[in-house]
Amino acid sequence: MQFKSIMLAFTLALSITACSSVQKVVYRIDVPQGNYLEASKVKKVSAGMTSEQVQYLLGTPVLIDPFNQYVWHYVFLQQKAYENPEQHTFTVKFDHRGIVTEANLDSPLPDEEKVEVNNTIIDSSNKAKKAWWHFWN
Known part of the structure; x- marks a missing residue:
């Protein structure tokens, strides 16, 4: 009798711990914060622009330096699901006339050319011809 109760407790403990998973099964959304920076738009910013x-190209900056109004900071922070957050800071410096003198990006932005899993386009034109008896597909 003692053996049965110990085995029952052991089986119950194993079944409860089997329900907890090491994998992260809770869905977490991607959280972008700040100015959404695209590589194509950042490349267009050059010296000589007003x-x-x-501001038309990138929007209003997240931070204008309080000690120097001619320095704008565009900060983009993105955290994808369970990955570490990535921060990109684009700094634009102007002269006293409001003309761009310098533009610096601290870390490269994700490549636009790379197609991600969630952004794939399904092309239905490449389907093979269906036979008349496959009407349910």
Whole structure:
């Protein structure tokens, strides 16, 4: 009798711990914060542009340096699901006339050319001809 109760407790403990998974099964959304920076738009910013042109291209900056109004910081922070967050800071410096003198990106932005799993386009034109008896597909 003692052996049966010990085996029952052991089986119950194993079944409860089997329900807990080492894998992360809870869905977490991607969280972008700040100015959404695209590589193509950041490449367009060059010396000689006005502050209005930069603002039209990238939007209003997250931070304008309080000690120097001619330095704008565009900060983009993105955390994808369970990965570590990635931060990209794009700094634009202007002269006293509001003309871009310098633009620096601290870390490279993700490549636009790379197609991600969630953004794939399903092309239905490549389907093979269906036979008349496969009407359910």
